[in-house]
Amino acid sequence: MNKLTRRRFLFGGTLGAGALVLTGCDAAVQDPGIEGVIRSAEGLTMKTQRLLQGRHALAREFSEADISPSFRVNGTSAPDSKEYAQLLDGDFVDWRLKVDGLVDRPQAFSLADLRKLPARTQITRHDCVEGWSAIAKWTGVPLSTILATAGPKPGARYVVFHCADELEKTLDGSGRYYESIDLIDAYHPQTILAYAMNDRNLMVGHGAPLRLRVERQLGYKQAKYIMRIEIVDSYAALWGGNGGYWEDRGYEWYAGI
Numbered sequence: 401m402n403k404l405t406r407r408r409f410l411f412g413g414t415l416g417a418g419a420l421v422l423t424g425c426d427a428a429v430q431d432p433g434i435e436g437v438i439r440s441a442e443g444l445t446m447k448t449q450r451l452l453q454g455r456h457a458l459a460r461e462f463s464e465a466d467i468s469p470s471f472r473v474n475g476t477s478a479p480d481s482k483e484y485a486q487l488l489d490g491d492f493v494d495w496r497l498k499v500d501g502l503v504d505r506p507q508a509f510s511l512a513d514l515r516k517l518p519a520r521t522q523i524t525r526h527d528c529v530e531g532w533s534a535i536a537k538w539t540g541v542p543l544s545t546i547l548a549t550a551g552p553k554p555g556a557r558y559v560v561f562h563c564a565d566e567l568e569k570t571l572d573g574s575g576r577y578y579e580s581i582d583l584i585d586a587y588h589p590q591t592i593l594a595y596a597m598n599d600r601n602l603m604v605g606h607g608a609p610l611r612l613r614v615e616r617q618l619g620y621k622q623a624k625y626i627m628r629i630e631i632v633d634s635y636a637a638l639w640g641g642n643g644g645y646w647e648d649r650g651y652e653w654y655a656g657i
């Protein structure tokens with residue numbers, strides 16, 4: 401019976417759209433079996449859509465009036481390496497964003513290079529797992545643009561962000577901050593590499609010269625002080641093996657909000 405309905409849909413093209421709908425409804429009403437099939441198919445579609453939509457849906461965007469008068473600096477407030485101090489001294493003119501790993505064309509972008517690329521601006525709410533939130537306006541380059549330039553190789557699955565700071569040396573003597581997201585989040589339109597916050601260059605406290613905004617996830621995924629982006633097929637071999645500084649200390653890898 402299911403086949404029959406499908407055929408009516410496929411071959412009933414000469415009828416008006418209204419007639420088609422009526423035919424479908426009539427058949428369903430007359431035969432509860434078909435209705436059942438349609439219902440379960442609908443259920444499946446909804447479930448699939450929710451799954452996909454869930455990851456692709458946009459995070460809420462706010463208006464200028466909603467921007468928080470103050471935005472906390474959390475975690476590292478300034479990387480304390482000599483290398484970072486020198487870069488900061490030179491206004492990050494010598495800083496390069498390296499993009500490597502499973503890519504056809506490894507890249508090195510200066511801040512000027514990034515500013516020349518098409519930018520996206522979004523006003524979003526940052527939610528820290530510690531229980532505070534703040535709204536800010538972020539401007540930067542969509543990560544999808546950077547990926548398109550580098551050309552991920554087949555097998556690429558995650559984007560890893562290597563940061564300049566060591567937060568706390570605990571586990572294996574290293575506390576290097578890093579984060580990772582999968583390609584679904586990497587290509588999400590609101591996933592940007594931000595160089596500006598509230599229309600000003602990113603302050604050191606908030607991650608100068610470049611930080612990640614991945615708006616569907618919690619604060620600890622928003623890597624600050626990005627030095628290098630590495631495309632990988634697995635993050636198991638990196639640091640503690642759980643895909644991020646906080647993940648290696650027990651937090652969820654997918655920190656959806």
Ligand SMILES: Nc1nc2c(c(=O)[nH]1)N[C@H]1C(S)=C(S)[C@@H](COP(=O)(O)O)O[C@H]1N2
Nearest residue numbers: 472473474475476528563577606619622624
């Ligand atoms: N490199 C780096 N990125 C980081 C952190 C950090 O300590 N180092 N802290 C994370 C956490 S827990 C939060 S809530 C946000 C804080 O960003 P903010 O300092 O701009 O508020 O950055 C995240 N990204």
Ligand SMILES: [Mo]
Nearest residue numbers: 528529619620
């Ligand atoms: Mo956080």
